[in-house]
Amino acid sequence: MSIRILVIDDEEVIRKSFILALEDTGYQVETAASGEKGIEKARKTPFDLIFLDLKMPGLNGVETLRQLWKLRPTVPIYIVTAYYEDFLDQLQSAAEDAISFQIIRKPVGGDEIRSIAKVVSEHKLQFSR
């Protein structure tokens, strides 16, 4: 089943990585270079899966996470980060507020990206039946 994926990361290399990894999979990939832009896109499009960076100028990952969750609390959000310890307290308080998210560690390779997308897609398929 085709799903719509949003990648929010201020580094172009990371956005490009996701685009390349997901090319020819049939999934639609959109990217945003900041938390603000990502929220803007998520407002317009109901994404099925979001990959989100933590350390970004402007709105950081956890703040973005909270807003995305307000928009659509059922969308799986994967925080893709090299180093999340600086955000540990914020992440913990988000978790206490029942905001669900997963953390994956950079560098994330193509196989891992595709397998996450596949799981979400199968899950969606299951519920759309």
Added chain:
Amino acid sequence: MSAKYIKILLLEDDPAYTRLLQKMLAVAGRGEYQIECVDRLSTGLEYLAQGEYDVVLLDLGLPDSQGLDTLDKVCARIPAVPIVVMTGIEDETLAVQAIRQGAQDYLVKGDIDSRTLQRVLRYAIERKQAEDLLRSLILSSPVGIYIVQDGRFKFVNPQFQKDTGYNENELLGMDSLSLVVPGDREMVRGNAVGMLKGERSVPYEYRVTTRAGDIKWVLEIAASIKYGGTRATLGYFMDTSERRKIQLQMAKAEKMSAVGMMAAGVAHELLNPMMGMLNFAQYCLKHTAEDDRRYPVLQGIERETGRCADIVRNLMTFSHRENEAEEEYQLESFTTIIDRVVKLLSYRIEKDHVLLTRHIAEGTPRILMAVNGMQQVLLNLVSNALDALAESQRKEIHLELHREGDFVQLTVADSGCGIAPEILEKIYEPFFTTKPVGRGTGLGLTISRNIINSLGGDIACQSQPGVGTTFTIILPLERKGGTK
């Protein structure tokens, strides 16, 4: 003086003479002197044991003791009280000898008047005090003191003997520079000369070789004095080896924490581009035929990028912030951890034909530990052991676990190439590795030790080149400072 009057003990067997002295002091002092008289040494010693006297007047010829022997016995009983001996006119040589053996002064019987008696007593007391002060300054000094004349030791105090390991007899007459390690001799000579000429006032540091052959760092300051009428050098000398060691350790700790901070920052910066490289290479791989000769090259890029990421992750663990934030402490048995690590390495163990044995003593309790951290430690040690066995004929690794008092002790022993003694002390330093480029990051043991220390334990290494290496870890059964 302690009291208002001077308290004297007189040991004299001639009653007429006793009376004479009493009279002299009574006339002179008008209550300034209190005198007690005994006529035997045995009684005198009893008096001395009980009362406090400012000075002892001692006739060397008593019914129960004769000559210098009498003095020795009194000296031994009251080393802090000044003694004035009394001798006959024909015995002045004896009197001089008595002074060499610790008496403060002497009086010649029949040649005493009241004023001489008073003066001798007072001087004896004053001189004794001055001498005692000087003696304790020198003998109890925590600083080594020596006097050198014509390049040879003329005097050494106990601390100097302690610091150098040589006794007084060995040192006196010894060439003073022979203690200095050869490489420092020129510098010491130069500094000492500068100091004696008044051109230098800052203490200088150099190394000495002790009697046991150890090298010690000392800090020295010297002054020019006259000794026995001729020029000599007075030196003060302090062992600074311990202090230097601590300073070095602190410098090392600072270096390591600086490395840690830098590592975390750099690691974060590097992982983004690495993720790009990884995915770009994978993308190219996907679009390259497997029989294309560029295919294995692209695989190389993918693999090497992965390795970079591993190094960076190691660095981040090393920076330790990750550990502290992430690791939960839990009760775990070492057996479980050993099982897991052996399983992880089973491929290599079999491929290299290594015989891995283990002995786990019964009843070894589970302990509170950071499980992932501990697993990494063991993984590092066993991987290192496997590396060390690469060239060995006998390929054996033995794991041993038992309880040792309040600790659990784990040893990892291999029959590998061993570690040269000069390298042994560097093995925990960050980025120190003997492995070929690309095989080790030089952080494995640094990380391991950090983890062990954070658990309140310690790690030690014994090694003999060509025979093997044994790492010993001890961990407390209960973690000090609560149950975090």
